[in-house]
Structures are given as C-alpha cells and as structure tokens.
Amino acid sequence: MIGLEAYLIVSSLLFAIGIFICIGKRNLISVVMGIELLLNAVNIAAISFSRYGSGFSDQSDALAGHVLVIFILTVAAAEAAIALALCVLVYRHFNTINVSDVNQLG
Amino acid sequence: MSFFNQVFKGPQLAYYFKKISIAVFIFIVIVAGYFFSQLFFDLSKFSQFIFDFVLQRSNYNFAYFTSSIIGALGIISFVGLVLLVGSWVERRVIAKFQIRVGPNRVGPFGLLQPIADAIKLMQKEVLVPAIADKTLFLIPPVAIFLPAILAWGPIPWAPNMSYLNINVGILYVFAVSSLTVPIIFFAGWSSMNHYALLGSMRTVAMMVSYEIPISLSLLSVAIITGTLNFSEIVLWQSTNSIWLGLFMPFSLFTFFFASTAEINRTPNDIAEAESEIVAGYHIEYSGMKAGLFMAVELGNAVLLGALVTSLFLNGWFLFGIEKFVPPYIIFIGKTVAIYLLLIWLRATFPRFRLDQLMNFAWKTLIPVSIINFFVIAIEVTILNQFQSTGILIYIFALFNIFLFLGLIVVWSKIFSVDKFQPEKIQPKFAGEIGGLEAMKGVKSVD
C-alpha cells in the first residue's frame, strides 16, 4: 500500500538531489534550480502529512499543510526573482556566474 | 391522359423529378437527423453503459481505467478531426475573403486536401540544423501537443459530458496553457537561428504580459459565478438567464483579444510574423515537424472558441433550442462561430507591432481590467445581498456595457489614439497648395 512512507521517501530523494545540485554545481543558475528542488521536496512532505496525518480536529485543520505550501510557493517565486536578479548582477560585475570564481568581496 | 402528357413531358418531367427528389432528400435528412439527434441526445448514457459493461466483467479500477482511456481517445480523435476539418475550413473561408477559390482539387470541394497535405508533409525530409541542439530541437514539436490536448479536458460539451469535471477547471486550463511558453522557447532557442530566437523571445514576452489580463478577466468570471468549474459556470449563466459576455463585455473582449496574442493569431501574430521574422520560432522546422506546430496553432484557435463559448456565451444553452437539438451540437456551433470570427480577423487585419502590443497590454488592458474587476466585485457583493438576482443583474449588465464604452473613450483620450483624424491625414493636391513651385524655400541640408 502506498502511504505516507512512500511519499516521504520520494520527498527525501528529491531533497537529496537538491542538496547535491546545490553543492555540486558550479553554475549559479544551477544552484537556484537546486534550491527550487529543495522547496518542492518540502512541499511534497507537507502535502503528504496533510493528506495522511491523523490528529486533525477537522478538515480545515488538515488543510493547513496546503496553506503552508501556498506560502512556500509565494516565497519561492519571490526568491527566484531575487536570486535571478542577483545572478544577472553577479554576471555583470564578475563577468562569470561560476560560484567558485565569485570568491571575493568586491 | 392528355393532361398527364401535357404536364409531364420529357424535359419537364426530368425537371420536376429533380426538384422533387431534392425536396425528398432534404426531408429525409431532416427526419433522419432528428431521430439521430434524439438517439445521441445524451452521450453520457453511452459512457455509463461502457463503464457498467466493463465493471460487470472486472473490477472498479479496470473499469475506471478503460472508461478514462476511451474518453481521452474521444477527445484526441475530436481534436484530430478539428485539425483536419479546421485547416480546410480556414483555407476555404479565407479564400472566399480573398476572392479566390481555395483548395478544390483533392476530393469533393477539396475536402481531402488536409489529408493530402499531411501525407506530403510526412514524406518531406526533416532537416536538423548542424549547429542546433539536436535533443532540444526534436522535443518541442511533439511536446507542444501536450498542453494543446490537455487543455481540452475540462471543456463542458453538454450536461454530464465533460471529461475532466474538476473544481479547478479554469485554473487548470490556464496552468496547462502556460506550459506552451517554455516549449516554444526551447523550439526557438535550440534552432540556433536568429529569426527563431527573435520569435521565441517575442512569444515569451507577449505571453507573459498577456497572462495577466487573461487571469484578471477569468477572475471576474470566477467571482461572479463563485466557482472555477466550467459546467457550473455554464449552469450559472442559464439559471440567471444572462450570458456572461453580456454581463461583462470588457472581460469578454480582454479574454478574446489577449487569447489571440497567446495563440499567435492575427492581429497579434507577431511571434511568427511572416513579413518580419518569416516563421518565428519554427522557422528551422521542416516537414511534419513544422506541420505539427501549425496544427497546434489551429487547434488552439478552436480551443479558444470552446473556452469563450463556455465561459461567456452560455455553453450549450441557446434560448431553449437545446431541448430539441443535442446540446453538444449547439456548443460546437458556437465554437465554430468564434473560430470563424478568428478567421475573419485574420483575413482582415494587419498586424500590431511588438511594442504597440506590449503598450496595449500594460497601459490599457491591465489597468482597465483591474477597474473592471473591482466594479464587478462591487456588483457581486450587492447581488449577494439578494436571494434572486432578478432584474438587478440586467441593470448591472447595462451599466457594464456603458462602462465598457466609457472606458474605451477615456483611455483613447488618455493615450490619444484618435490623434490621426482621417481628414487630417489625407494627401493634399499640388494644385491646392500652389503648383509645382510650392516647395520654394525647401533647401538641401548642408
């Protein structure tokens, strides 16, 4: 039976891949992609807890997970916009967006 | 006997026979059509029958799976039929506008022309540019079919006849259609052609801007009907006996105009402007790959017709005729009407420029949509105070129509669209301004 465990395993897989991309990639845009994957993994976990969790007083209580995901989506959109603006700025300043080359303060 | 001879002489007999046989044929067609339509009045009976039939012989999962596959096949085959017939209709109708005949050689009235075209396109070689990113180049023509077909899911053809009767119908169509943007972008980028890149950048810029007015107009629909479900929106219009297109003409206009930008139709087909960037993002595609892009565009035009019909034109209802004619026939009829309107626009209008279009989106459509949205929100709040909407909704409809016209006037004043009066921009005549020596004093620049 597919249950909470399965979703949590998928979520942690995605999270692990996200961590891997965040650290293991040189390109700043790739790092942003990795962060998006991390957020997605969190979203899966939140929704699956909301779907399979017990101890909720009523349905609207259970839907708190959904609300949390909506806020994460909002923050992700804002974060992506700012991060990519920073990417462009970093490129303009350092003429590269390799993370390992951007290693000085100014 | 002599009378009979007199009336039915040789040539006359043939003449009357022809007339009578045509009349009989038309009568038979009408009668057969009536019985046929009564037989297929409610197609949900058939799907229920199939579902029950499979359920009796297997488990629920299998029955669900089978019926969903059959429904999906139904949608896909309908879209395929639309693509075949639609291209013929478009070419014939545009030919009528342009004093031509259009395709008329293959089959009766050229009806088999789309099939001949498809065969020809399939025979053609698919060229992949040497410097193109080959993987990315070959994915978009196929991938672009995905949103184009998925978006047909929640369309309410008739009562109980909607493949995906989901609560988030409008949002679903909106989300799925936004998937075309990256696909078109990948098509243009992977071609490694400047024309293609220009086309895809134009598409992305245009689609991103025009999603806002579309979402605002859909939001107005959602707040007045209180649902995002297509069937319920159609039913709301019939219970309140008003078409949403009449109640909020500006939302209809915004949705229609912005959608023409989303699906690359004239006057907003700047993403593949033939006279500027040749074919835009699919310039490097040849053979059936180009054909797929064009087919999707055509399918999207018909899809727009279906969306406008269900959101603004009361879906399958038409003044009680729906009791006699199968509702899905009415729905398809309205869809075809919108599609013909699109063809008419394509045959008539020149194209906007990109900056004009963007200006129109950001300076006109979005602010006016927001005003319109607030006005409708206020009206909805007032309407919700009453048990039945009654006459009030008609008063609001009238108010909205005048608001629409007023906003047009105000905005054209603000942006001085009427700067060019026809009488001021007519040429003068040399005779009026003093003959050929009128330009005395015009000297060359040093």
Add this chain to the structure above:
Amino acid sequence: MVLGSLQVPGKDLSELINNSFADTIQNYTEDWVELKIENYLQIIEWMQNDKNIDAAQLSNLTAVDMLDSFEIHVHLQSLDKQKLYSIKVIIDRDAPSIPSLSNLYLGANLQEREVYDLFGINFTDHPDLRRIFLWDGFAGHPLRKDFLQMENANPGLPRFPFEEEGKQER
C-alpha cells in the same frame, strides 16, 4: 537639338559659372558644360547653394568610357526653378579618380558606388566605396569598353563568390 524642356543650354550655364569662377570651364556645347577636375567639387557645391542656380537635387550621375579617357556626367536639377543642369568632367583613364559628391548629395552615394563597380573609377572621400552589384574580387569592370580584353578577365568567370575556394563562408 536634343535638350529636354527643362535643360539649361550649356552656353547659359557656362556664363553663370564664369561669372563666379573665372577660367574654370574647359569646354561647352548645347548639351553639357565641361568642368576642370580641380574645380569640380567646388563648383558643384556652389551650384547647390547658389540662389539663382539652386541645384538642390542630383538627378543622375554616370560615367562613359571614351577609350582614351572617362567622362563623368552629372545631371543636377532645381525643383523650384524647374531647371536641369548637365555637367561633364573628363578624367584620366589610367588612374581614374574624382572627388565624391556623396557629402553634398546623399543620392550620390549609391550612384557612385555603381560607377565604381562597373567602371573602376575611384571616388575620393566617398564614405562607403564598395562594389555594389558585383562581388569583391570580381575581375575587371564590365562597363569598360575593353572589359573582355583585360588581362585578368577570363571568359569563364566564377559563377559565385568564393566558388573555387571551396566551402568558405559567404
């Protein structure tokens, strides 16, 4: 008499020019006025700006190969006065060179490029002197009368640029 109705006879024009620039007219007939090459640019500029002549527009600029020399024919016109002035300059055939009118008349740009392409006449101070119809590296200048006898011109010309160089980028 083969003058158009607008054309100023050479005699009248030469008098007009003589009044301002003495001793610059080489020769004149009814059809044209021949200028010395030294004064060519100066006189045309004066004609463009002079109120009485008002040669505001360059109607035509072309060259003729006279076997021993090149002739440059310039037709200037005044739209206000409704006059057409025909001017001719004879230039050396071995190293043909003449001042460019492009800085006076925008319309001379393409016509001078055409003459450069087809006659090989060098226009000094031309902003953008390149071949216009034929490609760079085309042997010879086809409107010269001795085009087919020129050393570097061979009858079997390459049909396309860089044909013999293989797949070079065009």
Add this chain to the structure above:
Amino acid sequence: MTVEEQYELNIGPQHPSTHGVFRIKVAMNGETIEDLDMIVGYLHRSMEKLSEERTFTQNIPFTDRADYLAAMSNNLGYCLAIEKLANVIPPQRATVLRVIFAELQRIASHAMANGTLVSDAGAWQTPLLYMFREREKILDLFEMTCGARLTTNYMRIGGVAFEPPDEFYPLLNELLGELPDKVDEYMDLLSTNEIFIARTKEVGIISPEDAINASLSGPALRGSGVPWDLRKAEPYCDYENYSFDVPVGNTGDSYDRFMVRMFEVKESIKIIKQALNELPSGMHKTQIPLALRPEPGQVYYRTEGPRGELGYFVISDGGPAPYRMHIRAPSLINLSLLKQLAVGSSLPDAVVTLGSIDIVVGEIDR
C-alpha cells in the same frame, strides 16, 4: 547568445518582405536595428553592357526586364529618349495610346506596391489579392493588345507596336467605370484602419529636405510633401493637355506614400478617360529604318515612372547601337535613405518602410 548583445540578421535574399532577391544585412540589438548594409546584385544582368551590342530597337525588351512591374513605362521612357536622339516624331494616335498604356501600367504598379505594403504590415494577403483583381484586368488588356502580360515590349521607336483590338475599348471603359469605386473601397478598408494607421503613420519619416537631397523621386518624394511630377514639370507625350493633379503627402511617412499612390491611381483614371475621349484616328506608328543610326550626340530623357524619375542617358556615336546607355533607376536611388530610416527603428518598422518605398529588384540590379 544573449539578448543584450548586438547580433547580425540576414533579411533576404529569400525573405517574404524583400520583394525579390534583395538582401539586407542588419545588426540588431534586441528588436532595434543598429546598423544596416544593403546587398544588391543578385539579379544583375549588366543590361547597360549588353545594350551596347544590340541595335536601338533590339534594346526595347531589356527595358521590360528592368522594371518588370512597369514594363510599359520603361518602354515609353526608352522610346522617347531614342526618338529625341534620332529626331523621330511619333504620330498623334501613338502618343495618346502611349499615355493610355503608361497610365494603366501606373495603376497596375501602384496596386501591386500598395498591396505588398499592406502585406508587409501583416495583413494576411487579403488587400494584396484585392488589388491584384484590378491588376489582372489591366494585364488582360495588355495581353489582348500585345500578347504579353508582364514584359510587354509594346512601345516602338516612332509609335506603338500594335493597334489595340476592337474588344479592347469596351473592356477598358468597363474597367474605368468600376475602378473609382474599387479605389474608394480600398480606401475605406485601409486608410482608416486603426491598426494600419498605427503601423504606418509616423513610421519611416522622410523630411522634404532629405528627400530632395537623397535624389528621391516619385511617390517617395511626393509623400514628403514635395510637389514634383515630371508629367507636370517637363511634360512629355503632351501631358500638358490633360487636366490632372499631383497628390502630395503631409509628413513624409509610410502612410503618406501609401495614400499618394492611392490618389495617383485616381488621377491616372482621369487621364485615361481624357485620352480615350480625344483618341485621334490615324497611324499608330511611323516607319523608321530597321537599323536606326541617330546622329552622334547624347540625350538624357526623363519620364515619370510609377516608382519615380525614370531617366535614360543614351550616347550615340552614329552607329546602329548606342555607344552607352544608362538607366537612371528610381528603385535603386530611392534606397539611398534606407540606412538612415532603418537605423534606430525596429525590424517591423524597417520592413514597412522598405515596402512603402516600393522597390523592384529587376530595376535595382538591372
């Protein structure tokens, strides 16, 4: 490949809006044109060289192939130049017939020019095909007169080649009867169309000073407000006897050039009607020697072609062939301002500007 960098775009030689094998190499930044290089010569046949090897009469077909959309006008210009050079006086009937055919050609050419302009502005070929309807009728008239539709080779030195057949005149009258209505129909369709105005108004503005300085002629010059028409200024073919007016634009934008062409069509209809009324009887052609040998001399003869000042500069050395023949091609010279107009504007505007200047590649390259 980035958005902010300058990149190169090849418009043509095969492109829907270059009207032939015309190539523009543009350096673009985003949607803005930053530099432009015009590359012509794909249709170069060196007519001027070829004509030095053929007799004066044999050169007439070359003029058809120069401006293949206005063959009659080109024939006329060349024949008038040679007649001036050789002192041949055409009969009166031939002169009037020449006017009729030249003006019909002007209508056909302007219909094509305006149709393609609207097509360039993005109308999906509908106006083009509407204008083609009238052009087809005119080409039918040409065909029944001289057997050819495009490369007519109709004018001769000292007259015209053939007398029009009897069925020509009723058809011409029918056409003249319906043409003004058709022109009004197109004006209704296009001249007040908001999108068309938005696309052409204040696009590609040429000031009168620039137009004169850059040797522009024809509708491109008159669109800028300069009332200059050789049919009025230097009348040939007895144009001074016809009453017609010269339309001039206000601001010199693409819309004005479009409208000037539309109004010129109306004026041409007037001229044809007057010419038909006073069509004298008599010969349509004088006899000239087979190998015409004009006196040595030179001529620069200009006519008002549909695209502008169409000049023929011919030098005779007394032989049967011209010593030098130069065609002053309005299409080429009208392009002098293309770079100034296009640089700084966007690609769609440049396309519309090019369409409004109305080029014919056969005449540019010769």
Add this chain to the structure above:
Amino acid sequence: MIELTAYNFSFIMMTLITILPALGIAFVNSLMRSLLLLILSFIGVAGLFVLLSADFIAIAQLLIYAGSISILLLFAVMLTPEISINNENSKYFLLASLGAILFLYLMILLITIFDLNQLTGNALNKLDFDNTIEQIGTLLLGKYIIAFELASVLLLFALIGAISIVRSSESDFDVKIKDSK
C-alpha cells in the same frame, strides 16, 4: 510487493517523472537541457500532488513552478552569455554526493524506524478532500490572514527589489562594490 492498482501505478509513474529528471539535472552538462528536465520534474511533482488529492496545489504548482519560475530561469540564462550555458560539476562534486547520500540514508532510517502508522491512523480511510479551494480560501483570509498579507508584501518587495537590482549596470549597489575595492 506492492499491488498494482491504478493509484499505485500512477504513483510510480509520477515518482519516476519527478526523480529521474531531477537526477538528470545533476548529470547533464547543458544548462538549457537541465532547465527542460527541471520543468519535467515540476510537472511530476504536480502529478504527485494530484495523487495526494491536493488539486488546487497541483494546479498552482504547474502555474507557478512550471509556468513562471521556469520562465524566470530562462530569462536568467538568456541574460547571461554563452559561458553560462554549461552546467559543469564543481570541485565539491564528491563532497556533494557524499552529503546527499548521507542525508538520504538518515531520512530513510528515520522513516523506517518510526512507526508512521500511529501518526497516520484513521486518516487512511478518508480518501479525498472534497473541494479544497473554498476551504483554502477561507483559511487564507481567516485564520492565516496576517501571513497572507505578509506574503503579498513580500511579493511586492521582491518585485521592486528585483527591478531595482538589475535596473542599470551603474546602480548604487554596483558603485558601492567598486568603491570597496
């Protein structure tokens, strides 16, 4: 072994659509291709949300991640030139893979050690939420109104911030960096 019901089959498919492209991003060298894979992965996550009967969240996921954030990323790639197209691994590749595997091991350990049944309980019987949108809407504008307002303020600031950061190359921020050199 798990039973192959329609639900389980869909779950496996969606998991594959999510995980395989995500893995692909780590190993594909072209940034554009990895973007395409990222979009696929987002779509897979949306599919998982549908299986969790979170229809509104699934659509929002499609709309915001697959439709909008991917476009933002596309623009970022286009605004930085060709050297940014490559998507190579950094020198921390081994460290990253080690960390990821360690994390995964820990998580799976946690998931298997805990008896999740006592957490899930009777909720398993309840298959679907009916009509989540209205309740989410009520929650957002009721219980979580402050968070909702804050989120909108955050979005506004993000919008203004992003614009002001990239507006011009000689912005104040840029000048400060140069001064500090």
